[in-house]
Amino acid sequence: MTNDVPWLNAEEDRSWRAFVRLHQKLFRRLGADLETHSGLSGADFQILVALTDVPEGRLRFQDLAGAIDWERSRLSHQVSRMIKRGLVAREECAEDGRGAFVVITPQGREAIEAAAPRHLVVVRRLVIDALDPEDLAALGRISSRVLERIDAEPR
Template sequence: MAVTNDIPWLNDDEQHMWRQWMALNAELLATLNREMQADAGLSNPDFQVLVVLTESAEGRIRITDLAKSLQWERSRVSHHVARMEKRDLVSRLGCPEDGRGAFVRITEAGRAAIEHAAPGHVRAVRHLVFDALTTEEVSQLDEIFHRLRSRAGLSTE
């Protein structure tokens, strides 16, 4: 690793791996987004919001907690939820305990949309990622991602 002015520059192998990682992330997200739009009329962010809502016990979550779960800014969540509300995928509810807080709730249309989108999404993820890996490689990547997320101070759930 070359060090100039106290900066540990990436060597050629590290730089190549980093660029591959960044390109893979961008390409996977773009491909998954195109396929989901074509198949189900949802964007990846729509799908992410709906996943969090369907995984919550009551089908609702506070906007602040949704932002934390998605690792989005609260304003991004508010704007995205507003767009999803216009399509009747979610609705907002006031929070009885906190007049300033609000919940986001999945609607029947939102539940139908994710139920329609999920099989195609899983098929695409399996084709693009898991079909190319052995069980051992999946385990190794899981351990590596866990370690990197821990180092970055991110949730490792």
């Protein structure tokens, strides 16, 4: 190993700090807006989107977890809270006695359908329309590249 501490140079540091700050503020804002106007948290929203993405509105815990890249425990806790509020329901799994399905309820559908349009308006206003198409494409490319690196490291 080298003795060098790999400090960032001025330009790298500027970019990195701006990005960190963006990370913090943007998703805080999006979550707060969602909560305020639709009573859904960012977590609720993610789950409901994943469920409406499949025809039945119904996924095994493991598949749902895979779709949104969450830990099992996190999903289990979150789903419990959402069941209490009637947004989703739990269904036993006939083929595998250990397994279970999460199903979106009519009330959950209503909630996501009410929340999504406004959420998209905000995403557009703050991000999509703030960037010219090349920058948006660059953001996608950059994100994918970093994600590859992350996934390449076992952890």
